[in-house]
Amino acid sequence: MTDGRRVGIDAGSTTWKAVVIEGDGRVVASRVEAAEPRVEAQTRRVLDELLGPAAGPRPPLGATGYGRRRVPDATTRITEIAAHAGGAARVVPDARFVLDVGGQDAKAIRLGPGGRAVEFAMNDRCAAGTGRFLENALARLHLDWADLERTVGAAARPARISSTCAVFAETEIVGLLADGVPVSEVVRGLVEALAERLAALLAQVRPDGPITATGGVARNRALLEAIAARVGWPVRAAPEPQLVGALGAAWAAGR
Amino acid sequence: MTVWRRARHLLEARLAGPAVLAVQSRRRLAKLARKPAAPPFGPPLRASVALRGLMERYYLEGRTADGARPVAWITSGAPVEVLRPLGYYVVYPENHAAICGARHAAQAACEAAERAGYSRSLCSYARTDLGTLFSRTTPVGRVPKPDLLVCCTNICQTVAGWYRALAHELRVPLVVVDTPFLQGGERPHDRTYVRRQIEGLAEAAERAARRPLRLAALEETLGRSQETAALWGECLEQGRRRPAPWFGLESFLYMGPMVILRGTPEAIRFYRALLAELRERAERGVAGVEGERVRLLWDNLPIWSELRRLSDLLGRFGANLVAATYTHAWSDCADLMQPGDPFDALARTYLSVLLNRDLATRARDLAAMARRFRADGVLFHADRSCKPYSLGQHGLREKLAREHGVPGVVIEADHSDPRDVAWEATANRLEAFLEGFAPGSGR
Incomplete structure (x- = not known):
């Protein structure tokens, strides 16, 4: 075992992420998988693959995400807010505001010294304004995440989608398609509706500088631009945005 | 009211019932003495046994009350003082609904009300109350039928519709005491307006009880309410100690007698004993949460269905709730219940309750509490x-x-309907907030 090595796992509602870092913070291995129903089994299997079969002491393990309590042998467990705050501060040293859009929730975080979350806001208890909202809507349109950017780019204007409720938006989509609205305009409408919701979330932490976006949804540039247009500050994706939570958990494990 | 019913009520509620409960209480006290503390929480309060006994006796008394004595159903913030001297047994549907919530019986009751056509957007206390009425199922055994319904709009406007529905279902008279919302301070005509309505309530209560209300008896009851509120306030003051001698989530349970038994000698006896115990704990340095690291305030009603999980979560972070706007609302009235002119004192008291006051007042009170x-x-x-x-x-x-440097977090839930509580999301938000005070504690 290399000295100072540690592992971070982000057992999220949609995807399961892991990183292995060295003492100097270098990422030496990482993994992103669809979340399996059994967090324990998935963790054991992937750790065996990343670190080799367990014999002798394992490096410190930090866990975050909704499944964090079910990650076996975790030495530290922290919420996603602390994990994304800590992780973002490592990969973007001057980050002061973080927007994490996860599978089932979204968080806006104001960072303090040392990457601590000093203030945060989360979406309310439904899935409106989260990754799941887009995922459901895209599935209804037979589109993939990879198609999102191209489709949005092809739209002349956004269709008006008033509900960010993951269920009601789908009903609206059916109606729009029936009225002959092009798919690209519907998708752009979805992105705009989501951006509106996320901008309102961000406003709760009163951003007065650039925003670092984390989580899988941050890979979508069209969405980030739509948010930036609303909040008046650039919104930039963190490097490897999907791994930021796991990275924050790994750093927390080493403290 | 038949002789038979009165005799049964006397036998069950006044003689046999209390005797059985007294034996149970002695057993529970002995058991409590042997019970080890459950860290990080301090040892259980001896007053918990008295509390349980008091609540059990109250609900036992209710089972046989109708037909034996006048019965009124009343909102928590209504002037109950005019009913007690007339011999009323008083049912508090809100307290009953809270018990249903804590005993995980609220959902079934809410569903029964929804089946009868009541909207899910309606307060879950109202739905629980109406639902138990329709389904005739309650964890307290039986709730007596009322002769009179009394509702005061100082806590919300929902009660006006809720009690009107009850009046319709039960076909009994309803008295509404309407309290104008206090924007800033009280205006002279506010008090006159409320006072006249309370006088009207007294007349209606006299008619339903077929007895006259003696002014001296009303004054005596008001004096007892005042003493109960003052004692309750002293109990809550103990939370100022560091560490606080009791776990604040428990105070939501201990406020029960303040709500449903204010104006009675039993409530005074109970709070005297609770206060003595809390003072004694404070002097010995006993902590409600051992190693108290975080001191929190709570705003709004509790989440009755999640008291256990919320306790565990707070305990993990060494966090105690040292005060709550909800429990303190019941001690603030002590200063207003002055003797002399009981109707005037009642009007002042019930006009000034927390939820009948503007946001600026609430913000000021909250900052002072912090x-x-x-x-x-x-x-x-x-x-x-x-x-x-x-x-x-x-x-x-x-x-x-x-403005005051005290951070806060908003969690979304419901006081009684578990279908509106997403525990994982709530816990996540709470943990993230608590991590800010005690990093690495949420294991």
């Missing part, structure tokens, strides 16, 4: 069922954080 109790943060429960209490909480949170 200072007095040396609070590190505030948990705002945005209660789906209680709109008047939840309205403005985001603003209160921001004001407190910016």
Whole structure:
């Protein structure tokens, strides 16, 4: 075992992420998988693959995400807010505001010294304004995440989608398609509706500088631009945005 | 009221019942003495046995009350003092609904009300109350039928519709005491307006009880309410100690007698004993949460169905709730219940309750509470069922954080309907907030 090595796992509602870092913070291995129903089994299997079969002491393990309590042998467990705050501060040293859009929730975080979350806001208890909202809507349109950017780019204007409720938006989509609205305009409408919701979330932490976006949804540039247009500050994706939570958990494990 | 019913009520509620409960209480006290503390929480309060006995006796008395004595159903913030001297047994549907919530019986009751056509957007206390009426199922055995319904709009406007529905279902007279919302302070005509209605309530209560109300007896009852509120306030003051000698979530349970038994000698006896025990614990340095690290305030009603999980979560972070706007609302009235002119005192008291006052007053009171109790943060429960209490909480949170440096978090849940509580999301938000005070504690 290399000295100072540690592992971070982000057992999220949609995807399961892991990183292995060295003492100097270098990422030496990482993994992103669809979340399996059994967090324990998935963790054991992937750790065996990343670190080799367990014999002798394992490096410190930090866990975050909704499944964090079910990650076996975790030495530290922290919420996603602390994990994304800590992780973002490592990969973007001057980050002061973080927007994490996860599978089932979204968080806006104001960072303090040392990457601590000093203030945060989360979406309310439904899935409106989260990754799941887009995922459901895209599935209804037979589109993939990879198609999102191209489709949005092809739209002349956004269709008006008033509900960010993951269920009601789908009903609206059916109606729009029936009225002959092009798919690209519907998708752009979805992105705009989501951006509106996320901008309102961000406003709760009163951003007065650039925003670092984390989580899988941050890979979508069209969405980030739509948010930036609303909040008046650039919104930039963190490097490897999907791994930021796991990275924050790994750093927390080493403290 | 038949002789037979009165005899049965006397036998069950006054003789046999209390005797059985007294034996049970002795057993429970002995058991409590042997029970080890459950860290990080301090040893259980001996008063918990008295509390349980008192509540059990109250509900036992209710089972046989109708037909034996006058019965009224009443909102928590209504002037009960005019009913007690007339011999009323008083049912508090809100307290009953809270018990249903804590015993996980609220959902079935709410569903029964929804099947009868009541909207899910209606307060879950109202739905629980109506639902238990329709389904005739309650964890307290039986709730007696009323002769009179009394509702006071100082806690919300929902009660006006709720009690009208009860009046319709039960075909009994309803008295509504309408309290104008206090924007800033009280205006002279506010008090006159409320006073006249309370006098009207007294007349209606006399008619239903077929007895005249003696002014001296009303004064005596008011004096007892005042003493109960003052004692309750002293109990809550103990939370100012560091560490606080009791776990604040428990205070939601201990306020029960203040609500349903104020104006009675039993309530006074209970709070004297509780206060003595809390003072004794405070002097010995006993902590409600051992190694108290975080001192929090709570705003709004509790989440009755989640008291256990919430306790565990707070305990993991060494966090105690040292004060709550909800429990303190019941001690604030002590100063207003002055003797002399009981109807005037009642009008002042019931006009000035927390939820009948504007946001500026609430913000000021909350900031003062944070200072007095040396609070590190505030948990705002945005209660789906209680709109008047939840309205403005985001603003209160921001004001407190910016102007007084006390951070807060808003959690969304419901006081009674578990279908409106997403525990994982709530816990996640709470943990993230608590991590800010005690990093790495949420294992």
